[in-house]
Amino acid sequence: MFVREKVIKAILDSGENFMSGEQLSKKLGISRTAVWKHINALREEGYNIESVNKKGYRLAEKPDDILSSENIAYNLPTEFIGKKVIHLDTVGSTNDYAKEIGNKVSGGTLIISEQQTKGKGRLGRVWKSKSGDGIWMSLIIKPKIEPYKAPFLTLVAGASVVKALSNLGVEASIKWPNDIIVHNKKICGILTELSAEMERVNYVVIGIGINIKTIDFPDEIKEKATSLYKEGYKLSRVDIVRQFCIEFEKLYKGYILDGNKQDTLELCRKYSAIIGKQVYVIKNNKRELVKCIDINENGNLIVKEKNGEIQEIMSGEVSI
Ligand code: BT5
The missing domain is CATH 2.30.30.100 (SH3 type barrels.)
Structure with missing residues (x-):
């Protein structure tokens, strides 16, 4: 865990109570100046941290919607998915960013950006990703599998997104192979990219875009795209990402470690928007x-x- 995550964890753990600079510095083994610097950095990221003379620091409100490493990884019950999050303000494409660092980071690392200026769909298509409107993220995984087994991971990801949404009360379904829809309109798209040699996968990047708050879509997609907000769902992005990490890890481990495709397939069938139609x-x-x-x-x-x-x-x- 990074020091900044430890600082916010200590503050979150103390709930309503104040933590003094002295306590934080002792608990984390860093100087009081360092504590102060981390607190300021967290404030810049959007955390509303109160500081009261002689009492210390406390979180004024729950920072629900900041997709920071601290919020997502806090007590997240996964082994490695989502344990490291890189949260950016803006980037061309989180998938491209993930591919730049894919060889250097550990499997399970999540890249999330508030905005993408060159968001990508499949086959060179454009993915609209306005600032703050959605969850634009890429998950880097490093399965020890042969390359031909990698495309199934798109289904694993799709199943995990619908399951995560369903856990939070959203009725979504999967339009094979990579769209998630709500009320017949696209709410989420998935773009899986692969770095591999002939015999083995180096890493897989699973890019996921989920429309959360968008109200006005550009003309070319407004008939077929929607957002959770437009469909009447007000959910925290952090909750969605966390649920996704939990569901993904279960299905991913099943598939990679035990060759279990059934759990994913069952979800893909259960939540299919097209089977039987x-x-x-x-x-x-x-x-x-x-x-x-x-x-x-x-x-x-x-x-x-x-x-x-x-x-x-x-x-x-x-x-x-
Ligand atoms: C996809 O491609 O649906 C994959 C989208 C993946 C986006 C994520 S965001 C994080 C990561 N970083 C990236 O750069 N990409 C991934 P495809 O099936 O080809 O669908 C693309 C089509 O969806 C476009 O041609 C539009 O018609 C439509 N579209 C574009 N933006 C949309 C949006 N925000 N919501 C719904 N539909 C959209």
């Missing part, structure tokens, strides 16, 4: 009406074509 599959600019039957062991979509033929679809786009 007629949808259009779009591939190579062709649009075909099919019926979705299932998601198979490999995470591929099984559909029945008009002529009755069963097909397995490995990638592409689905429109409802």
